[in-house]
Amino acid sequence: MEEMNKTFIFGHKNPDTDSICSSVVMANLRAKLGENVEAVRLGELNKETQFAFKHFNIEPPRLIDKVQPGSDVIMVDHNEFSQSAEGIENANIKMLVDHHRISDFKTKEPVFCFAEPVGSTGTILYKLYNMNNVDIDKKTASLMLSSIASDTLLFKSPTCTEEDKRIAKKLEEIAGVDINEYGLEMLKAGTDLSDVEEEDLINLDAKEFNVDGIKFVIAQINTVSIDDVLKRQEKIENAMSNKIKEDKLDLFLFTITDILNGDSEFIALGDRTDLVDKSYKLEDNRAFAKGVVSRKKQILPMVTKNID
Template identity: 30%
Template sequence: MGASCAKEVEPFDPDRGAGGARAENGGDEKGPTSIRMQEVKSELSKDVHLPGRRSSEIHDLFDNLCSASRAVGGGEKKRRSIFGGKSARRSFIAEGDVLYSSSKLTSKLTGPWSVVIPKGTIFIGHKIPDTDAICSAIAAAELFDGHPAKAGKLNTETEYVLKRFAVREPDLFTDVAKKRDDSSVCLVDHNQTSQVSDGVDLKKVIGVIDHHAFQSGTICTPFPIYTDIRPWGSACTILAHGFIQHRHPLSKSSAGLMLAGIISDTLSLCSPTTTEFDHLMVTFLSYAAGIKDVDELAKEMFKAKSKQLESMNAYSLVRGDIKKFVTEDAASKASLKLAIGVVECTNPVVVMNRKGELEEELRAFKLEEDVDIAYLIVVDIVALYSEVICPEHDEIDLACQAFQAKLSDNGTIKLEKGRVSRKLDFMPNLVKILEKGWHKKAVDDHMTKRAKRQSLAQVVYENGQVLGRGSIQDAGEQESTGGVVDESQILRLSSDEEDEHHL
């Protein structure tokens, strides 16, 4: 959509000269001029305001290339119409020197004229926000003159990044939306309904800027929206490129935030999701932010991320970075809910020492969230190794087939070096086995699930912070309110009970 549009004067006739007269036989014939374009005002122009952001360098480059191509061979080639003659159809020109010779045309088609995100839009990342989600929201707000928001509590890595670049933490989306009730919303770093922040009205979503695939549960909107989905390593990479496209002023703080977002999502350019564009944007952003040592920034970020793990309880570790997907059971054709949690750290031993309680919490998560299959994958972001924690036999069976691995002595599945990406390594391999006919063997009926769910130990909160699940001692104190039961008593099924739920 642009503020003006091109009006076609008449179909191009290759036998007609520049002045409109047909060339005579044998005369000195000069090639016809470029397609004649008359600029007219669009009826939609009142809704679009794009002052001075055209990419003039790009259309100048086209003009130079086209001029060079015309010079080759000692003269201009005769332009050819695909349809020829006096066809009433629109004429299509085959040669590039004609197609790109109009500077007005190339300016309109190569500039960021199609990006129409209204001023004042709220930019929000996914639930359980990571560094890329927060930093891309802040950068997008600067680029499009909007307002950043967060979907939940920040992790220690993101807190470190905001403190390092002296940027204020965004407010919760619900608080921002109350102040700006009529504002439109643009999602960044996600496109699935399950990841959308609480309080977001999909009717107000006018855009998505993301680097994830369209999988199960992609958002649905009542009207077309602006969508920028690219197979790059992070949403911050896309936003950084947006600043270049728009020739928009870039603050050092936003450059630093986008640099941190790329480092976090690509594991300092070591993840298999890393692309050439991520490398290019890291170079550009490090210069813009004045960061001389990118490796030092990455080390400090990863250290901040790992520091949090030592004090986190099992509840928070499992839910800290978990994403849910909906696929299909090949046998029953019923929907199958799959959840994959990831813990990235520099010292995986700290997490693996708590394997038992993490397995218990995964089983609790499955009951509370009504999930069929759940994993927690511990990623060593320095050595680039991953270890899969499986709560039950179904998870073990599926993962062994998906990753062509065996259960280790400590009861986990260790993946080969380099498999560290949920998007590229974990999810696709699991789905591939599901599509081949794998099905869940241990299935509880509705009443059994309900009974277990009601009997789960309650989650204890204090000042908004999760302290973990209630203990047996708590059960006696809170007996009058229904009690808090130790989850290990509920979740460990006897062998007899398991047999009843096998298909």
């Protein structure tokens, strides 16, 4: 019966560091406010996130695969149902904390929404702690810092705001961590993908979108060498083609992001590669995108603009 009163808190499928850290940070806050909550996750931890939790000696959340009808949930770091838990349509969504476009988000009951166009969900959570007069402990600050460092690529992403920078400074003091030093180590830990099979590589950080009946996936991986990843182009393309067939996708856009220089290389497959080609001329199914690092602020708007 206890499970029935418990609120589950989770980020998106194929979780990244911000999704995992934010569910734990939000769970800490709700627990301090006296609520029965548990942070859970909707997928495996990537290497970057594993590094963060190990570094600060924090237990990562438990894996779940679906939510039961009528169960109480809090969504963090996402709102699109196609990126959420199986059964989300029939859950009771109590709260949303997010920094993405709002799309296909529906609730049965009135809902608390905390959404801002800032660099990470961790940034919004910092403000929620303040709003509730709850002190931020060292571990919580470390997780918020990890969120900011990861999602803004250490302040290099165009999604990064002055607010993220200001809050990161405060968190550095609480956590006793130099974000530039720690953040680079964390980002680099996430780029060691040599032992990841191509089938998994394309799903590590993949998000599905539905716009005007067009179903597409934008996946992204971080690297310190685009050329290294391109050595695997053929196998990556095979995996992408299989995924396109399986999920009936119109487009699969795989993005290889150079975290040191802040550029990306696209690999695009599917019937609607024109949605990329209109902006970046594809040759051998790929194109170099200078200064492009953000899915939400650069890549997704490019695709949707080309749909119109």
